[in-house]
Amino acid sequence: MSDDAIYVERRVDGSLDAVWERTQEPDEHERWDLRFSEIDYLPREEGDPQRFTYRTGIGFGLAVEGTGESVATNEDGEETTSVLSFASEQARSLITEGRGFWRYVETDDGVRFLTEYNYDTRWGALGRLVDRVAFRPLLGWATALSFDVLARWVEDGTPPETSYRALLAHAVARVGLVLIWGYQGLVPKLLVGHPAELAPFRRLGLGAMAQEAVIALGVLELAVGVALLWRWRSAWLAYLAGLAPVGLTAGAVIADPAVALGPYNPVVTTIGMAALGVVAGSLAGDLPTARNCLRTPPEE
Known part of the structure; x- marks a missing residue:
């Protein structure tokens, strides 16, 4: 050939x-x-x-x-x-x-x-x-x-059907996490600089540094989204991306319970992210992969 x-x-x-x-x-x-x-x-x-x-x-x-x-x-x-x-x-x-x-x-x-x-x-x-x-x-x-x-x-x-369903479920969950992390980093923080993003840092007394802190956080969130794609089969990264917001949201609710009362509030988002993280993390380590195959003839 x-x-x-x-x-x-x-x-x-x-x-x-x-x-x-x-x-x-x-x-x-x-x-x-x-x-x-x-x-x-x-x-x-x-x-x-x-x-x-x-x-x-x-x-x-x-x-x-x-x-x-x-x-x-x-x-x-x-x-x-x-x-x-x-x-x-x-x-x-x-x-x-x-x-x-x-x-x-x-x-x-x-x-x-x-x-x-x-x-x-x-x-x-x-x-x-x-x-x-x-x-x-x-x-x-x-x-x-x-x-x-x-x-x-x-x-x-x-069964092959089970393998392909697992691949699809993992891909949907992981891409969902990528979109959430990427959107949260890019749109409200880097492109818009939304006041709701600045408020927590100003309450911490950062003053003029609040904008720089929001930008840094936005870059970090974008990096998490990219890492989820780059390390596609990493289980621990999926768990981290899904469960880390739980602690952050809990702290925000303790500081200001009102954030949990509005529609589409951070608590709801965090629950969804945690579910996606658990699904992606539990499946990531046991998926079929093309990497298990040789792609060039071995030398005799």
Whole structure:
């Protein structure tokens, strides 16, 4: 294959039979592979390649559909390689046709499950640019994440649906924290300098320094939002971002109980942030990740 071919490898602590079944049975395959929404095998005569159709949802009710065929080979009495080709005639599909293989290598500690594939694109120079900048990296990431979801399914029985729900719940909770921290730092403190932000520092007797204190706090809150994105899988940071406001809000309420009586007051915000922090923190350390896969062929 060419140098830009997509390569993904994941060592799976399980039997070849288990990996083979969950990759070669279409109903099982479409459960873990993000690249396909539906896979249907077509009737075939013995000895012929297995032809299939596939469908991939791309959002807004649209989907890309295509066809393909695969051939399983047999080495030393065990099926270890599946070679496939695929194509789509739809104009909305960036991929025109492609080819690749899956390989299953038994080892003393499980199965090396690996794939390498490449494809041609449509839309001319624009298609090649979109592929190089965005589509190919995203497709490689989706392949690697899917392989890790498959491995978790084989190794500890975690259904793919559970893995993907956990990924979604974590992402929603974490992005929620990012938006709250980022907004609170950027809008009322750095862009507006709202009087309600200045008042606590003036009560502390900072006087002219109150504005500088608000700016510093705004920068700190923005930094927390950025850190939550940068350290995406950090559980302790999610807990901290969600629970730290509890102590700060408690202090504010003790100093001035009136802050807890208005609509959309800091107490309500803090409760929401604490809930998001607990969800994101509890899920962060046990999520499937593309990082568990090799992305380049190992040197023999």
